[in-house]
Amino acid sequence: MLRHSIRFRLNEILLSMSDAIDMISPQLNRHHQKVAYLSYRIASEIGMSLEQQRLVLMQGLVHDIGALSVDERLSLIEEEQPDAVNSHAFRGARLLSKCRPLKALADGIRYHHLRWDYGRGMEFLGRPIPINSHILHLADRVSVYFDDAPNVITKSSKLMEHFSKGENTRYSPMLLEALAELAKREYIWLEMSDREPIQYLPDYVMEFGKHDLDDFLQMARMFSRVIDFRSRFTATHSAGVAHTAGKLAELSGMSADERKMMLIAGYLHDLGKLAVKNSILEKPSKLSINEFDVIRSHSFYTYKLLSGIEGFHTINQWASFHHEKLNGAGYPFHLKGEQIPFGSRVMTVADIFTAVIEHRPYRNGVDKQQVRGIFEKLVKNGEVCEAAVDTLVGNLDVFVELCNREQQLAAEDYESFFSDEETAVLV
């Protein structure tokens, strides 16, 4: 059993979040790692402290966390549209500012598309703007400029020609000077164009500290919003699954820490859905076989994304095996019986329960009698765990009420996430 003293490394958590966000748009080719890499190089070139260098590196890893659709993401690689690009920055900052362990990242990200504008970009509506925002802005644009470079070295020698056009309006001259220095060093551009730019940074720079289970729970909850808010139809799913699974864990006699682990696993179980296109997620009718095959890949990607976090093995299994079935007919690993840990069995029951009682594009949720019938059949077929089902069905009123309440809260969060109060000031 996991002891409360276990701590998770923030660099591994952020790298896995960064990879997850980049899965939404593979065309962008590790955009977040590139921006993080270059932001760090610029910060170190202008002599910022190690702490500040780390902060901008962390911000780079998740800077577009508020851009949830592929279209929105692809529009970010084109010329900047002041209002449109700012709304994803504001939304990302709003998500992060509500998450205590990542709160410090919010401010720099909120303004990462603000123009320098002859120094006017040092403030916005009377608020001082962190230099990190301007670093991220420049690194972001340079990384987009490099994305399709046939020859990186040739392109790096032309870099300043491109970026000194309109320099005083868009970017800080001090940062452009730093960029000009970096432009002379081929290795920087070769490293940045590699598949994993971050691997070239010294280990001590990637020391972001460690976090306990409670902090991780907050981060998982925040990230569940990124997973769910891509579509109105999934907007509250992970919240329902997490709390159903957490309550099942509690009623099954698992410890308080294990309940937290179950909540985390529930929040992240569909992480791999970031690799599935919105057109499939939002399809108003039943899926075709091909589309269903695409969906079936998602729990594999959840497994892959979470496997980079040390100490996370159990939570990863609970999250990623939620489509495995006791009789071996599940996916993607086709595990059987004892190969499926109890926590994963609980997750499967929580996922099915949440899915059948919530409304989907092509059908309404089912009533309690139907829930009983569905699970009875699943147990009879040897697909799901009888003990977990007994706990659920034996307390059905509690679970329906809990799941509805948590999904209602998530729905309110969804509405406020897309409300434009803050961004309205930009128009």
Ligand SMILES: [Fe+2]
């Ligand atoms: Fe952005």
Ligand SMILES: [Fe+2]
């Ligand atoms: Fe970006």
Ligand SMILES: [Fe+2]
């Ligand atoms: Fe799933």
